[in-house]
Amino acid sequence: MFGYAARRVLSALPVALIAVTACFFILRLAPGGPFDGERALPPQTLANLRAYYNLDLPLIQQYFIYVWGLVRGDFGPSMVYNDFTVSQMLAIGLPFTLMLGFTAFVIGTVVGLLAGSLSALYQNKLPDYVLVLLVMIGLVVPNFLIGSILQLVFGVYLGWFPAGGWQNGSIAHLVLPVTVLVLPHAGRTARLMRGSMIEVLGTNYVRTARSKGLGTRLILARHAIKPALLPVVSYLGPGLSYLLTGSLVVEQIFALPGIGRYFISAALNRDYGLVLGTTILYMFIILAVNLLVDIIYAWLDPKVRYN
Numbered sequence: 001m002f003g004y005a006a007r008r009v010l011s012a013l014p015v016a017l018i019a020v021t022a023c024f025f026i027l028r029l030a031p032g033g034p035f036d037g038e039r040a041l042p043p044q045t046l047a048n049l050r051a052y053y054n055l056d057l058p059l060i061q062q063y064f065i066y067v068w069g070l071v072r073g074d075f076g077p078s079m080v081y082n083d084f085t086v087s088q089m090l091a092i093g094l095p096f097t098l099m100l101g102f103t104a105f106v107i108g109t110v111v112g113l114l115a116g117s118l119s120a121l122y123q124n125k126l127p128d129y130v131l132v133l134l135v136m137i138g139l140v141v142p143n144f145l146i147g148s149i150l151q152l153v154f155g156v157y158l159g160w161f162p163a164g165g166w167q168n169g170s171i172a173h174l175v176l177p178v179t180v181l182v183l184p185h186a187g188r189t190a191r192l193m194r195g196s197m198i199e200v201l202g203t204n205y206v207r208t209a210r211s212k213g214l215g216t217r218l219i220l221a222r223h224a225i226k227p228a229l230l231p232v233v234s235y236l237g238p239g240l241s242y243l244l245t246g247s248l249v250v251e252q253i254f255a256l257p258g259i260g261r262y263f264i265s266a267a268l269n270r271d272y273g274l275v276l277g278t279t280i281l282y283m284f285i286i287l288a289v290n291l292l293v294d295i296i297y298a299w300l301d302p303k304v305r306y307n
Contacts, residue, residue: 009291012287012291015287016280016283016284016287017067019279019280019283020067020070020276020280020283021063023275023276023279023280024063024066024276025059025063027270027272027275027276028059028062028272029059030270032270034053034079034080034269034270034271034272035049035050035079053077053079066276070280073087074087075087075090075273075276075277075280076273076276076277077273078266078271078273078274079269079270079271079272079273079274080265080266080269080271080274081262081271081274086273086274086276086277087277089259089262089274089277090259090277090278090281092257093257093258093259093260093261093262094258094259094281096166096256096257096258096259097244097247097248097251097258097259097260098244100174100177100178100181100247100250100251100256100258101181101240101243101244101247102240103174103178104178104181104182104185104243104247105185105239105240105243107178107182107186108181108182108183108185108186108189108239108243109185109186109189109236109239111182111186111189111190112185112186112187112188112189112190112192112193112232113189113190113193113229113232115131115134115135115186115190115193115194116189116190116191116192116193116194116196116197116232117193117194117197117228118131119131119132119190119194120193120194120195120197120198121197123198131190131194132194134187135186135187135190135191136187137183137187138183138184138186138187139184139187139188139191141183143180143181143183143184143249143250144249144250144253146179146180146183147176147177147180147249147250147253147254148253150176150179150180151163151164151176151253151254154176155176161173161175161176162176163176163254164253164254164255164256165254165255165256166255166256166257173254173256176254177247177250177251177253177254177256180250180253181243181247181250184242185239185242185243188235188239189232189235189236189239192231192232192235193228193229193232195231196227196228196229196230196231196232197228199228200227200228233293233296234293236293237286237289237290237292237293238290240289241282241285241286241289244282244285244286245282247260248260248263248264252264259278259281262274262278263275263278266278
């Protein structure tokens with residue numbers, strides 16, 4: 001297993017390099033720049049800024065300078081937030097973004113597994129119809145619309161939860177944004193779990209266990225849960241990636257202090273360093289999560305061998 005993990009890490013390096021290269025050149029070749037605004041800067045000031053950030057060098061030379069900085073763990077300076085480097089800004093916002101994303105991931109996964117299992121057990125009955133309806137709502141309605149509705153209903157009209165912001169680390173400020181992230185993730189997990197559980201419950205070894213007099217609880221615990229989890233585990237890696245990237249929009253809607261606020265502002269202002277730094281950070285998180293999912297998959301299915 002260790003050898004497999006090492007090979008996966010080594011094989012991810014070319015993917016990371018290609019992604020960094022593509023992001024770098026797409027940003028630099030797009031029209032506009034970080035110093036283009038409504039009021040044009042004096043030519044001498046603009047020349048000094050471009051020289052300070054190495055933008056006056058040939059593009060390929062800028063690329064190698066940036067990659068060498070990444071190798072040394074330096075994401076470079078921010079071109080909009082002059083008092084902070086990209087690494088400092090990511091260190092400030094990343095813990096909150098990870099906390100928000102992982103909280104929604106754990107809650108959504110648990111809710112989705114329970115909803116999918118119950119829906120499979122009561123297939124084509126009232127509980128199944130109700131759960132499928134709730135799942136479809138979470139999948140069809142986009143998160144920015146759900147966030148706005150929850151803000152209006154529970155934050156403004158009813159006043160049960162704060163409509164936005166993050167004051168003194170209050171858990172109440174997390175209820176609405178976590179709910180927005182949980183709904184689609186729980187919906188996808190429940191749909192996968194329902195289909196997989198229905199398939200497993202119809203297999204021969206489950207029918208044999210029922211013929212021996214085993215109850216539903218024992219059948220689920222001993223024979224159905226682990227094989228039914230395999231498609232769900234395959235989704236959890238991309239699902240966590242979706243939550244972390246989707247939290248960028250949610251953080252902007254609810255005015256939360258994660259890196260989503262910095263990323264969107266950087267994208268609008270063409271802050272090359274911060275946009276690239278955030279993209280690269282998420283890329284490494286996604287690669288690490290996918291590696292972890294493969295290892296868990298091998299634990300769930302003994303037939304899988306990574307030799």
